[in-house]
Amino acid sequence: MVTIYDIAAKAGVSAMTVSRVINNTGKISDKTRSKVRRVMEDLNYVPNHMARSLVLQQSNLLFLLITDITNPFYTTLARGAEDAAKKHGYRLLFGNSDESVEKEKDYVDTILTTRVDGVLVAPAGDPSLPHLETLRKHRVPFVLLDREVPGMDSDVVLGDSKEGARKLVDHLTSLGHKRIALINGSPNVSSARLRLEGYKEALKLNDLQFDENYVLETAFEPRSDLSDIESWLNRMDPLPTAIVAGNNVLAVEVIRTLHNRGITVPEHMSLVCFDDLGPFSDIDPFLTVVAQQAYQFGYLGTQMLVERIQEREETGMPWKKIVLPADMIVRRSVSEID
Amino acid sequence: MVTIYDIAAKAGVSAMTVSRVINNTGKISDKTRSKVRRVMEDLNYVPNHMARSLVLQQSNLLFLLITDITNPFYTTLARGAEDAAKKHGYRLLFGNSDESVEKEKDYVDTILTTRVDGVLVAPAGDPSLPHLETLRKHRVPFVLLDREVPGMDSDVVLGDSKEGARKLVDHLTSLGHKRIALINGSPNVSSARLRLEGYKEALKLNDLQFDENYVLETAFEPRSDLSDIESWLNRMDPLPTAIVAGNNVLAVEVIRTLHNRGITVPEHMSLVCFDDLGPFSDIDPFLTVVAQQAYQFGYLGTQMLVERIQEREETGMPWKKIVLPADMIVRRSVSEID
């Protein structure tokens, strides 16, 4: 590997002069500068970021930890984070926890040993608290995305889950639906809790009875075992006319399960959900959703993180919370009830 | 930050002894070992990976560069790479080129300065050649995924694009289709070229005439402008009864465009494509596809890369090429023609 010492030797200057040319710091005569530049080109010099980080005590690296890399909500978010990171001169590392608190722990270790300057986390759930405490203990700035964790104050970007749930339920009732079920993520995930709350409130406002048999609390992540959805469908009697899904993946699992028993959407069952389907959203006929602004989650979160990093000493800076609106996109997965 | 020197001081030993305890190297008495361990815990010691990499001249970092992070083919591939990397003791960095040769260049720079031990690349296309040459020049081992680049020999994992195209066309003809169109990625992407070839060969084998008006060569990546698809539809007269799409994203764009003119799939138009839709594959009624083994692309590619890294000196090791089969999954996007 070519180092600044190789450059220095060949250009007949000191390593420090080379460093100055590279970083455009200090005073350098034009003659020296161009000579050093020429040698760098000749030798195909590439700066060693690790050596630089070691002495500067900063890596210009951010880490994005998401819970499901196959979910377009998170990948779109990642695109936003990537763009914002680049804009601010940071590079971005990714990790994928698969909604598993254990994998999350592994990534927290990686984060610490890698000495990243800051972290964007979509926590797996409330049990992620110890991981966040670890980050805090080691003074690694972080921003939470999409989910809060009780017991941990921090910067955070959220979607308006409660309002979103209300919009979905209102849409359904406005088309005549009265038996509306909810399939949701685990109650130890804050967004799932809020969606349940919004659902309940909307029922009440529409003078509909809440029936806990109509609610299934499962996991947001995709899995092959659909038996809990099946038994849930069995236990609802009569079947609802519409289902609200807590996210896109659950919605598709519902479609699949319904299909197995010959029930189609929207003819026999109406279905709405949270989160768009990324590049596959516009398939027709397709899901009416509350689309969260995934890209903005990543972009704004990263911006907040960079601010926090740069104001590090100013410990007094209060935590910020951004709540992004949830906009409904009406497509064709809901039919009218007379 | 706590360093091995802090540990050493508090434990009353030398830094080297601490290093030995951490890495389980050399001989250490049980007494010393446990004392050092205790102090490490007390002080919440976390090793600094950058310092370690600097002296070891290896980072235990791999880089995965994909062209579209919102495409489930690549994210599933990423999951495979992640798992394989972890298994071999490497961590994984991601980058997303958006099918842009320029962004790809930026990532190549990042790759070089980050001193990763190896790279997995899905190249944007044939114009990626200079980037690969840069990697080669700097002796960074890499493995190509999904696409080859003429002029650059290397390890590579491919799907059997030609065979896949044949299967799709055969499936259509077996159901009576005679006017079969193809919408494909850019001809400067190797997989697109092979898909076109397979399409042509299959037509010939089925005694169907090749008509270049029935072929649209555009870009694999998603974009908002659908005008080229529209003009393509206009120029086909008569309209085909079936369309083969070069990947999942194109297929959905076709669905969208057709929908705008009131043409539905599969009633008025049959549609098949390459690549599954990840978590959204099982929506019903949905696409008949040739599903590439995305996870295996990542997993096997990473395995090959790690081998290559570890045999670095053995320059004689010949390049390996893995071709994964393309399996057709029949769903409901094709209707029968009498």
Place this chain on the structure above:
DNA sequence: TAATTTAATGTTATCGGTAACATTTTATAA
């Protein structure tokens, strides 16, 4: 022209680890 700034460049120490070699203890053999 000598004194004083300012510009240009160089030296040394350091970031946090580890390899290679050196030294001190302890255990074993003669």
Place this chain on the structure above:
DNA sequence: TTATAAAATGTTACCGATAACATTAAATTA
């Protein structure tokens, strides 16, 4: 008991960069 091998630990140099503090050369000023 002494010589010798093996075990345990320590010292020094270095990985590739930069900060902080010299030092030297050139430009101004008195």
